[in-house]
Amino acid sequence: MNINELNELKGKALKDLTVSEGYRVVVGAASCGIAAGAKTVLATLQKEADAKGLKNINIVPAGCIGMCVYEPIVEVFAPGQDKVTYINVDAEKAAKIVAEHLAKGNQVPEYMIKDGAVRNLNEIQFYQKQKRVVLKNCGYINPEDINDYIALDGYQALAKVLTTMTSEETVELMKASGLRGRGGAGFPTGMKWSFAAKNVADQKYIICNADEGDPGAFMDRSVLEGDPHAVLEAMAIGGYAIGATKGFLYVRAEYPVAVHRLKIAIKQAKELGLMGKNILGSGFDFDVDIRLGAGAFVCGEETALIASIEGKRGMSRNKPPFPANKGLWGKPTVINNVETLANIPQIYLHGAEWFKSFGTEKSAGTKVFALGGKINNTGLVEIPMGITLREVIYDIGEGCPNGKAFKAVQTGGPSGGCITTADLDTPIDFDNLVAVGSMMGSGGMIVVDEDNCMVDIARFFLDFTVDESCGKCTPCREGTRRMLEILDKITLGKGTPKDLETLDELAANIRLTSLCALGQTAPNPVLSTMKHFKDEYEAHVFDKKCPAGVCQALLSIVITDDCKGCTKCVKVCPVDAITGKVKEKHVIDDSKCIKCGACIDACSFKAIIKK
Amino acid sequence: MQNECKCNCNTADDPRYVELKAYIDSVKGNEGIAMSVLQEAQTIFGYLPLEVQKFISQNIDVPLAELYGVSTFYSQFTLTPRGKHHIGICLGTACYVRGAQKLVDKFVAELKIAVGETTEDGLFTLDATRCLGCCGLAPVIMIDEDVYGKLDDVDAIPGILDKYRG
Structure with a gap:
């Protein structure tokens, strides 16, 4: 395929996507949609439409539409009209939607939000405050059909890069965009690329880190399930920039739907010549392969991930050498996170300045968060950097359910910390979240309310890191275990004042001396809760009480x-x-x-x- | 044949070994295949007994010690057989703050086994899993391929288990 053919296909695919007559019916069918019953809904819609002999009805599965509470969601698009959103659809409702809306053109308000007072999701605040760059296609296109992606400028960025830019220019544009890694640490992507690009080697690699292990985070899964081609296209662009002809997608094994859709995507891209040899006639070769994780959180760490792809135990090693110099099988390797990659085609299509027009000075663009826990609107949200936590929790998330009082929001998962009411007006960006004692992390945002015990939450995260420590270095392997033992003691009502001091001391040492980020950040949830909720720790230790009423032994x-x-x-x-x-x-x-x-x-x- | 099985185990006739061998032959020559071969073996056998690991070791030229190291490092690999049905209770953060621990307690009480164990009749294996990524449906459990979300009422559990007992 060459560029002209790609453009031709785009024109045709766009016509199919934006129905000129009839309806396009989209069912949110990411993992959580499927869990809520999306497959039954899809099958029923198709069966009923077929039984009625309806013409010009295109029923497709899509990725995550974003509002988990309303799953399964069905959206109906018709030419010249606003879309209509049906929520909590089951087989019975699906049959009626076909019989009324699709067959007769009568919308069914009682299946919409607030009985039709809200006709589609764009009308609610949850979506109005968002800016969708990474998720622009998620929940709209059919992730199992490359034509849908091509219709919406898919592979145009790759075409532009391959035919009009040199590798150096490609790296420079990435630097200029200010994109920072969305996996957690926020390292500038352009810098990472430039390090690997400078190295001369017979083989280089680009790896997509899809080992989304942070409990309570599902941004990367949603992108892979909803828009897999965006990630593939970005990997090819990155490959061209650094001089890599081979890419690996390292996906955690808990995400079977994502893997399935990625496999389809790779196959379709290869068939069209958008992956493989001589892409778009440019002479550039690029191939990708999927590698499955097997349940080890530490494999999200770059060097551990590389060891795992090499077929070894996923243990991290000392840096330097950094992967950009010596990575997979000793070759220069760039590892980018899924969300980072999903930004990339957009940046090359619209330019660095466009990207920088969202977000803050030091954190350009948007960030996707998985909003969960004690919050009314759980879901996937993409916000421009710089809006406040309060806006996310109260305007988008609409606060805690059942009138309970908000206590804290936890970001950064097992490496992060919690942010209390006092800091809710902090504009969200990489540096601000660190300044208030937490971190951006990969995007898990878990709200806890008055019924949650903060000591118990800290214990929960530490239990996680103890389990997931690879065991290579002593501070992480032994130190986190000792911290957990102390927290267990405290939650059992056997804590002493000395324990609080020991926790502090252990935390400081583990931070300083652990080999990789897993250990270095493991004490964070404890330190952060001890700082903000000292009274709760003291109640457990001195009064032998759990103020939130969670710790069984203290009740x-x-x-x-x-x-x-x-x-x-x-x-x-x-x-x-x-x-x-x-x-x-x-x-x-x-x-x-x-x-x-x-x-x-x-x-x-x-x-x-x-x- | 260069890499013919040299051990004395009776593998030649077992269709599972034939299937595994065919997979190994299809990926052989690629670098770093140990993990994917172990994953395939676990799909075929349900678990990774030592004989299977020995067979793999001989066929992909990776020392058994190294394979054993890999299979015991990753939580998805199991060296003991599992129950007919696998129950995974999500202990991701969202589920945890929404009361997943109560679900664990209830399953432990109902099945009379600890987390990580299999019932005597071989019907259920109980596991606490990492985040399943369905945080919007918290608390969530997964039995085989079926996901049960919003399990706020632990009394629903006996009824769910009965579905798999029939």
């Missing part, structure tokens, strides 16, 4: 005045801690009670509670 089980004296609880108590006469209120001896909760389950009057 008391009590019998309320609703007790009818039926004696059921006395019979189930394994340690004979409950006493009382028949038909009189019973009492629990706290010194004997082991908090097993058997009495709570046994009580027919809901008279036994944890306090």
Whole structure:
């Protein structure tokens, strides 16, 4: 295929995508959509439309539309009209949408948001505050059809780079754009490319890091499932820039849908000559291969990831040498994260200045966040850098559910920290989040409310890092374990004031002496919660109380005045801690009670509670 | 044949070994294939017993010690057989703050096994998994390929388990 043919195909594909008559029906079918029932909805829509013999109806699966709470989502596009969004669709609703909307043109307001008061997602604040660069195609195009991607300027950036720019110019433009790595650390992508480009070698590699291990983060999965070609196109551009002819996508094994769609995408790109030998007649060869992870968080670290692709245990090593000098099989290698790559075709299409027009001076562009936890609008959001956390949590996320009080937002996952109400007006960018004691991380943003115990949250993250430490260096392997033991003690009510000091000391040493970022950042969740929620730690240590009522061992089980004296609880108590006469209120001896909760389950009057 | 199996195990007739051998032949010559061969072997056998690792070692010229190192490093590889149904409770952050621990406790109580174990009848293996990426549906569990989301009510669990007992 040459450029003229690509443009010809684009014209044709665009016609198919923007239906001139009839309807285009899109079903959000990313992993979470599928989990909510998107496949049934897709099948029902198609079956019903076929049964009715409807013409000019194009029903397609798409990636994540972004608003998880409304899954499965169906959007109906018609020429010259605003789209219509149906939410929480099931088979029955799908059949009615076909019978009414698609067959007769009668929209079905009762299946829309607020019974039709909101006719499509663009009308709600959740979308209005967003700026979609990375996610521009997500939830709209069919990720399993390359034509949809080509219709919306797909592979045009690669064509532009290959035919009008030198490798050096390609690197320079990336530098000028100010794009920083979206995997967490925020290292300038253009710099990374320039290091690898300078090295002379018979073979270089570009790797897409899709080992999205941060618990509570699903941005990269959504991009891969919704717009896989954007990542492939970017890898080819990066390959051209640094002089690599081979790329690897390292995807975590927990993402089968993403892998499936990537495989289709690679096959389609190869068939059209957009991957492989002599791409678009430019003489540039580029090929990609998928490698699956096998469940190791540390493989998100560059050197561990390289070891894993080489078929070894995923253990990190000392840097330098940096991968840009000595990477995969000892060759110069660039590793870019999925979201970073997804920005790249847009940057080459519209220019560095365009990209810098979003975001802040030092953090250009947008950032995708996976908003989750105790928040009303869980979902995938892409915001221009520089808007405040408050806007994300209250305007986009609409606050905590059930009227509970917001306590903190956790960013950066096991390497990050929590940000409290006091810092909610901080504009989001790489440097500001570090300044308030957390970090950007890959984009997980978990909201916790008054019912969550911060000591328990810190313990949760440490438990994660202890499990995921590769074991190579002592500070990380042993140090994090000792910290976890102390936190376990504290949550069990056996903590001493000395423990708090020891935690501080261990944290400082682990930070300084660990081999890789996993260990160096592992103490962050503890330090951050100790700083902002010292009172909670102290309540656990001094008063032996868990203010949020989470830590089991610190709770008391009590019998309320609703007790009818039926004696059921006395019979189930394994340690004979409950006493009382028949038909009189019973009492629990706290010194004997082991908090097993058997009495709570046994009580027919809901008279036994944890306090 | 250069890399014929030289051990005395009875693998020649076992269709699973034939399938694995065919896969190895298809990727042989590429660099760093140990992981993908182990992954394929686990798909075929369900787990990675030592005999299978020996077979792979001989066929891809990677020392058994190294393969064993790899298969014990990554959490997705298992050296013991698993139950017929695999239950994965997501312990990602979003699920955790939304009460995934209660789900773990309930499954442990219902199945009378600890996390990581298999029931005596070989029906269920219980695992706490890393983030499944369905944070919008938290708390989430996965039984085989089926995802159950928004499991705020732990009392729904016995009913879900019954579906797999039939």
